[in-house]
Every structure is written in structure tokens, then in C-alpha cells.
Amino acid sequence: MAGRTAEPEVIWARPERAGRGPKPAYSRADIAAAAVRIADADGLDAVSMRRVAAEIGCGTMSLYNYVPRKEDLYELMVDLVSAEYDLSGEPSGDWRADMLGLARQARGIMRRHPWVVRVMSTVYGISPNALRCIDWCLACLEGLDVPASTKLELFGMVNGSVMLFVANEQAVAERARSVPWSAEREEAVRGAYLMSQVMTGDYPHLAALYAEGVAPPDDPEATFDRILTRLLDSFDLKSRPDPAR
Amino acid sequence: MAGRTAEPEVIWARPERAGRGPKPAYSRADIAAAAVRIADADGLDAVSMRRVAAEIGCGTMSLYNYVPRKEDLYELMVDLVSAEYDLSGEPSGDWRADMLGLARQARGIMRRHPWVVRVMSTVYGISPNALRCIDWCLACLEGLDVPASTKLELFGMVNGSVMLFVANEQAVAERARSVPWSAEREEAVRGAYLMSQVMTGDYPHLAALYAEGVAPPDDPEATFDRILTRLLDSFDLKSRPDPAR
DNA sequence: TCCTAGTTACGTACGCCGTACGTAGTGGGG
């Protein structure tokens, strides 16, 4: 009678099995896996309560016994793909190498599951696998002499920067894909518009930058490593290997 | 007859007045202002084509003459609030101070218009006011001796980091607001759950961190400045003022 | 000058969505 109204709470605090009635026919893992399968195949927008319910083979509204709000479904999805982190090895002692490796793994996950980038901003971030990841990160940073709060900042910045980087990669790819004509043509169209704007003279410094020839983009992996290394260095400036540049 | 089908293109490349038929009754500025008003008042989810049309006083489908897809409406909204950047002054010569100032302005805009954070990830980012902002940024970085591509990276990282920071601020605030009971109670509930997890022993380093007492959070402004200063320093390591710490 | 073709304005309708709510069946704890 009461209790039907949605009380906001963390889904991870809600026990999967409530003990009293008939035992649930499905598990959270089943549901999360189904949702991830749909998102991987047809994109995040294809993940609807109806579709997920159909995928696991139950009625739409039955899903609400397992997942009180759709936001919680997202939470399950992110936790599931976060299980893909390989944190089996011990920290190497070189925390920067470890963190770069973690960042590369994060990028890998986001490339395998492009929807993660969009969902992550909605999600609370204390799922079991998120905690596992933070804990491993803290283990790597044991030797780094900064306050605990700074370590958390570091974790946030690394994660966030990977998100920003991948989001940018995806935007470029999406731009090319979502268009009826070819990718080159699309890039040409956008480039032409940008050029026309620069040529108005309203943006002199941008014009100068394009005039002197904008840098040829090196391969994405190198760019990624460079950006992350720079970021990591900024947390440990006193022991930088090469302060000359 | 043809041409009714949506051809993806940048809205900024589409002329506001098409020249042939009757002159439009409204302007893009009107529409953007209406949408921003709604989003500021009732949140981003309240911004629907129907609601915006009602706000400016036209039929729902008339809106599609001005804004071919809803995504383009978002583009207009972001451009409008980007006009709030005050870029009137000349660059001071201290590019780090200028960039920090720009970041503070960005944070101010995102605080006045919380929905911007969510929308920004959808948006292409070559609106007139975005270009104006990039151009001013490049002017500030005139004296910085790094490749042009690095300057663009810097701009991206500063903007992105502000987004991450504000998104985090908003998540904390939202968590407290979206709940029927009080903010303290909510923080207590979440904290209790987090503690219960930490106490399981599955996350030893996190437990150690909490045991030694997690840092008392200083005021947000100081944290913001510290994070951004650290980031900016990382782009100009050879001239850091205090390499000792 | 007039005609016509492209544009604007807008109502209707379709197929989705999240989810409130009611009802029926089930099985474990007191």
C-alpha cells in the first residue's frame, strides 16, 4: 500500500532479494547485461524500459521490481562495464605509469561502449566496481606525497580527462557518420563554413593560426598519452624528470 | 516537395531569412531567449518544442521553420549564454591570469545556467560566440611559446575542466535537492552506505583514507582556483614560479 | 505587371517514451 511511491535511494543499498515473496525470476546481472547488449548494438537511445524487458523476456512493468527508476538502470550498466577494468596486477611502484595504464583502460572501455561517456555524467559513481577502481588507484598512489584530497582530485581529473578526450573523438566520428553523404564531404562542408567565418576577419587570431598552418594531428594514441602525461606531471611537479621542457 | 527531408547541416550556415516567401515572424534570438528562459526556470527537460513554441506564441510546428532539429535549438541556447562572456578588456600580458579569469567566467555562466553543462556535450562548438571566445583565448596565449595545436588543447582542457568541476558541484547539490527529506539526512544516508561498504574490507586503501580522516573541503572557490592553476602550470612548466612545490 | 514557385504558419496524427496504478498469484516467516 504505502511504499509504492518512489523513495530516492542508492540502488546498491537495496538488497537484490527481499526474502518474503516468490523468488525473482531474473537477476540484476541479467538485466544489466541485456541493457548493455542493447546499448552496444543500437545506441543508448534504444535502451528503453520496454526494450530491456522484452530482451530479458518479461513484462515491461515487471522490470520496475528490479530497477525502481531508469536512472538506476544506467547505474547498473556503468557498473557492469566497469568490471572490465583489469586490476589484477600489483601496483608497479611507478604511479604515473600505473595511472596512464588505468587511463588507457578507461579509454578502451569507453571505445567498446560509446554510450558510457554520455551516461557517466548522470551516474552517482559509488557502484561496487567504481569503488574497486578507486581503491586500486589509491594503492598506486601510495608513494605519492600529497594530501589524500589531492589523490581524489587526481583520480577525478584523470577519469574526467579521459571522458573529455573520448567525447571529442566520438563527436568527430559521429559528425562523419550521421550524415547521408561521405565523411570527407562532411568534413569539407564544415571546414568550408569554418573557413568562411574565419575569413570574415572577426577572428583574427584564429585566422592567424590557420594561416600559419594548423598542426598536423599526430595519431590519437600519442595525443592521448601526451595529454595524460602532462596532467599527471602536474600533480608531481617537484620530481619531474625533465624540467627543461 | 523535396527538401522537406532533414539534411544535416550546421545551423549557423543556414541563413536566418530565406528571401522568397513571407518574412518570418520571429527571430532566432527570440527563440533562443525563450528556450533559455524556460531552461533557467524549469530545467532542461522542460525545454520541449511545444513549450518553446508556446512561449514565443506560435504553433508547435512553425518552430521547425527556424530550428530544423531540436539539437539545433540547444546550439542556439549555448551560443546565447556564451554571449555572457565579457571579453572586452585587452589581454593583460599574464596569460595564466587571463585564462583563470576566463575559467571563472565559464563557471559563472554554468552556475547561472546549470543546464549548460548537460547540453555542452551535445553541441558542436563552432557557434559565433564560441569562436569569439576561442579567438580571445588565442590572443591571451600569444606570448606562450608552444605549438598552435597545444594552445587548442589548452583551451579544450580549461573548458572541459570547468565543466567537470561544475558538473561535480551540481551532482552534490542535486543529490541533496532531489530528495523528500533534508539534505543532511540524505548525506547521512549516502555516507552511511559508503561507510558500510568501506567497512566490508573490500577496499582497504579507501578505508585507510577514511580512517586517517579525509581532508576537510576548503571553500569551492579556492579548490577551483587550485585545480585550474595546476592545470595551467602544466602547460608552461619551464617558467613555473615555484618549482619547489 | 502578373504569375509562380519557394516559404511561412499550423493542425493532425503516429509511434515512441517513462511510469502510476490495479489486480492476481505465490511462497516464506511468525
Place this chain on the structure above:
DNA sequence: CCCCACTACGTACGGCGTACGTAACTAGGA
């Protein structure tokens, strides 16, 4: 043993984005 919390699920509501058809209008070419 039996009661009631819990599971399962169909129906229904109010919203969404937008395809499409139609009528009014006006600027450019004849």
C-alpha cells in the same frame, strides 16, 4: 498454517519529437 509482503504484468495517461498535408503569402522572373 495462514497472512501478507512480494512478484508479475496489463492498462492507461500524459508527454515527447516530428512527418506530412494544406492554406496563405510574397519576392523574383516573364
